[in-house]
Amino acid sequence: MKIMKVAEDSLKRSRDEFVAQWGALGTQWGINRTMAQIHALLMTSPEPMCTDDVMAELEASRGNAHTNLKELVNWGLIRMIVVKGERRDFYEAEKDVWKMFTIITRERKRREIEPALEILNRCAEETKGIKGVEAEAFHNQVKQLGEFVGFASKMSDKISSMKHGLALQLATKILG
Amino acid sequence: MKIMKVAEDSLKRSRDEFVAQWGALGTQWGINRTMAQIHALLMTSPEPMCTDDVMAELEASRGNAHTNLKELVNWGLIRMIVVKGERRDFYEAEKDVWKMFTIITRERKRREIEPALEILNRCAEETKGIKGVEAEAFHNQVKQLGEFVGFASKMSDKISSMKHGLALQLATKILG
DNA sequence: CATAATTTTCATTATTTACTGAAACTTCGA
DNA sequence: TCGAAGTTTCAGTAAATAATGAAAATTATG
Structure with a gap:
């Protein structure tokens, strides 16, 4: 099981790196950091995520997470979906x-x-x-x-x- | 001569409008307002302009004018030229x-x-x-x-x- | 070489943009 | 219809970016 752990770690590191850097890039192309980070996060998430997931992952406030999720929905880069048995809104990215x-x-x-x-x-x-x-x-x-x-x-x-x-x-x- | 004055005015108004709006747009595409304004100014200037001309036209500080002229030169959107009998640097835009x-x-x-x-x-x-x-x-x-x-x-x-x-x-x- | 003209730099200040967190609002289920 | 869970808004604050203006550096000219 140790090898598995190492692989998981290295995946997580790579993904975190991706999210962070994508966020930094975002500022270059005229969208704010959080929006770019959320996009990166959802693009590479195997499952839809809810606001709290995003907040936790990025250590961002609710207001910030909310605003930028909505903005991404506006762009059409992510969409809100309903997860059965869940009351909260979930989001998934367009991956194509x-x-x-x-x-x-x-x-x-x-x-x-x-x-x-x-x-x-x-x-x-x-x-x-x-x-x-x-x-x-x-x-x-x-x-x-x-x-x-x-x-x-x-x-x-x-x-x-x-x-x-x-x-x-x-x-x-x-x-x- | 009155008609001429009117025509001149209306040209000036249109050009000022252009410079101002181009500046506002600049912020949308990730360059600062002054840089975009200077670019607009030089693109539509029949003659090369020096730093003081730019400062006067935009009511901007010397530092600001200078920095953004240099930045535009860096991009290659304008070039420095030497005007004979003039000690100061002049600039003209690429118009193509x-x-x-x-x-x-x-x-x-x-x-x-x-x-x-x-x-x-x-x-x-x-x-x-x-x-x-x-x-x-x-x-x-x-x-x-x-x-x-x-x-x-x-x-x-x-x-x-x-x-x-x-x-x-x-x-x-x-x-x- | 001296000095006046001009350019460049940069610490400070102003402006703009992004983020927070809590209150107001909405929705759903018991 | 009440309360819990969740969403939305927004006034206040923090962070990032742009602009100022004056001092330092450079360059041309007599």
């Missing part, structure tokens, strides 16, 4: 990597690309008719930016609405 | 949208994707040999994630090293 990718892509588009597009288009519109080199240069620059971002946005839609297999096929062609 | 895209893509990859990949690969490696359903599930999950992220990383390289024309051609095919 392609689905995760499409969810994250859509959300980033919504949060980062669409607002930018709106500004660019408005500024291009506002300065459309103005005469003079300065005005024309400005108009042209925001127009270019707007067109590019709009284009990128369409691409992102197209790709993230593809089936995994099809995307893979396309990607292979590009890499090849 | 495709070049901007490749710069930003590379930087995000470096900051967001590569560290994630490292963690995923290490965790997969650490748990490779461990027996047991839990260990195997964990190993499998991080391996899948690692493979996907590695793949995405390669794609990002490939695309951002393309010439604009070629990328456009590819994109058109995908959108079509």
